Amino acid sequence: MSAIGDSLRLLGDETRLRVLHLLETEPLTVAELQDVLDLGQSSISGHLAKLKQAGLIHDLPEGSARRYRIREDAEGRLRGAWSSVRDLSRQEPQFAADSKRLAEQLRTRGTSWVDRVAGSLHREYAPGRTWESLCHGLLLFAHFGRCVDVGAGDGAMIELIAPQAESLVCVDPSEAMVAAGMERVKTLGLDCVSYVMAPGEDLPLADASCDSVLFLQSLQYVADPAKALGEAARALAPGGRLLVVTLLRHDFAEAERYGHRHRGFSIDELKRWTRVLAEHRVVTLPAETRAPRFQTVIVTAVKGAARSKKAR
Incomplete structure (x- = not known):
């Protein structure tokens, strides 16, 4: 009171x-x-x-x-x-x-x-100048090829990703999320999108079968993030790209309310777990204005071309 x-x-x-x-x-x-x-x-x-x-x-x-x-x-x-x-x-x-x-x-x-x-x-606010509108615009320049979204949830991002992808496989371990996602795909009529129920540590994908793998604020939900990133590297074709958007290491117990298994990750951890890839780029965003002020880190990397036996 x-x-x-x-x-x-x-x-x-x-x-x-x-x-x-x-x-x-x-x-x-x-x-x-x-x-x-x-x-x-x-x-x-x-x-x-x-x-x-x-x-x-x-x-x-x-x-x-x-x-x-x-x-x-x-x-x-x-x-x-x-x-x-x-x-x-x-x-x-x-x-x-x-x-x-x-x-x-x-x-x-x-x-x-x-x-x-x-x-x-x-x-500052300006009419129409929102992050959502900017993301929609910038994504029109993106091309994801054969894309995999690991921890896709109920497909909140598929409307942004699917138009820029040759195909999109949404992977999630939750039966409820997969069911909701499939319903969304059906409603939107996205023929290039499919759903698979599986954990990030065991992707049901052939070696070198995709051009891009995305972890969009999903890595913190994975039991073994190092193994999941290893699986992503395995599934990427030479020249394929990995994108990880996750939380920077923090000490806020509040994240556990949302089902997070990990309190973010350090940049060194993320680089170490993706060391088989090349051309790493790391961007840390400013802390959120809303308490407890979580901070996002973005990591991208590229899978190099396989070396021939002669080169070895």
């Missing part, structure tokens, strides 16, 4: 609500908030500190200043409380007047949205 009371007290201050309404519209500095709200620096900074401490906003450096914005990953109840208060108070004359002053200030300053987000565009 104290958490609810804290949220209500935090959002019960009119100045803090004015600040939040403005930040919901535009990430702003203390100086910009001062100009719009006509309040002193110490007052604004004090309210920002309380909102930041509560986890509802965060700030990022911009030159010698700091720009404040609403946290998309704020704690659920707090974010929900703010959403409710925002919707109830949106039409209040005071908040409407603040928004009008902000728009006028930005117009007078002559800065466009593009100019204001230069250097931080990757953190």
